[in-house]
Amino acid sequence: MASSSSNLISLKTSDGTVFKVERALAKTMKTVQAIIEEADANIYMIPIHNVFSHHMDMIIDYYKLSVAGKSKEFSVEKLDNDELKDFLLAVHYLNMEDLFEVLTQAVADRLEKKSVGYVRKYFGIENDFTPEEYAAIRKKNDWAFKGDDIEPEEDEEKQEE
């Protein structure tokens, strides 16, 4: 029987830090919730892979703000694009719906004006078009590459030299 006498759940991050969090916060992490429910006996400590202590700090910040009705004040401005991606993956792993929505929108906002080349690097995706296929699809959608504030493609920049 899972312990219901304690209101705190212990979560151990990948870097070995233990966070004692309120049950209500643990409930927003569907992955953690599933572990608690599946366990036959008391869980002493739940390991959360791919989640680091700096992620937990931000998760706790977000939780405190949303409980106070101020979730709109939560900001990830100080994170660079790669830090934001890591945080998103941690939240995805933990299966936290609201924060996941916030972070995916934040990443979308960062990627909006980026080049195709940047996006491939960012997601670690290989270009699986043949050169002919790419040339065709590029030409067809050429208008979407134009605009003052859109990042130019690396290979095309070189061609202009």
Added chain:
Amino acid sequence: MDKLLAATTKKVSNHIYDDPAFVILSKLPLKSLIRFRCVRKSWSVLFQNSYFMDMFRRNFLSKDHSYYNDTSLLLYHFAPWDDGNYEPSALYSLFGERFEKTVKIDWPNLYQVPYYFNIYGSVSVNGIFCIEDIGRVGSIGQGCNIEELGRIALWNPATDECKVIPPSPFPFESPCWDPLIEFHGFGYCQGSDDYKVIRHLTFFPRTDGDREETWKDGYHESLWEIYCLKYNSWRKLDLDMPTQFAGGAGVYTDGVCHWWGESESQNDVEVYLVSFYLNNETFVKTSIPSNMDYIDSAIVFRHLNILNGSIGLISNYAETGTFHISILGEVGIKESWIKLFIVGPLPCVEHPIGIGKKGDIFFRKKDNELVWFNLNTQKIEEIGFKGDSYCQILIYKESFLPFLKE
């Protein structure tokens, strides 16, 4: 420990957002999404993925767009040729959770006697309307002097500031010709901090008894005219621009007036979205792709609207009672029309009268009842108001700033 790990893996794979990349893509604006089609093959066919498109549609509708900040809905009703039991034109504020409440807004007191007005273009720009007087109370239907045609004013209902626009000299230049004055756009030009009105004039020979001399005048060229508040005057515009499809309403977005236009070429009439830029007084035409109508219906009515901040086109396939809604990714690019929604069949519904916030579309039914349809819930409800002939829903942003500079 392994048992626990297995359990968590199982739960994660039931996660509704399996791939964060797709969720991120579904939150991008159309132009970015189209560009990223070139990232990899599976991303180039996203628009054919109905699961992805459902996510994209939901996000598109729920995004908070600044266009709607502090705005309310107005219902404008215009029916001057009906049996005079009620007013020929009236403006109401529409509110309540189900738009069941209306409050009438009085027309400005311009001529010291009650007058009725027509709202040019069904748009409000910075809280200001361009209104055309359609006659004194009690005199509707009695005909008016030709010189009274096209009398317009700029009006802010919040402050009641009202500026009568001086009549244009061009419609009545020649006594042998009667003008047809067609409003095309009203908007604000940020660069010059100026309000402008653009109209098209077509001329018909005046037949006055047996005055045959009129034909000797030959052909009177139609022309474009533009009014600038700053100079408080009209001037001609030398442009070969497609005119608005009869009976259509245009839309306005930040310094650009758009309308649905037609122009005649060899054997055909071509339709375009015409976008007129107020700052440099030039225009761009956007045609629609030939495969936009894949439904078999001979009768299509097109309505231009703004759907959550983007230019939207509602195509009404009258024979089937279905409405297809496409949004435009970028002005001037015919490939950037994306069909987003298919509504219906709604057999009792006649035509759309405007779009509110967050995917609320207002329609007039065949029995004249006005209804609203929400694109998310797909529910349709009557608002408890009847609208004859011509009604429009307007997005209105109240402003207390004076527009006249002393």
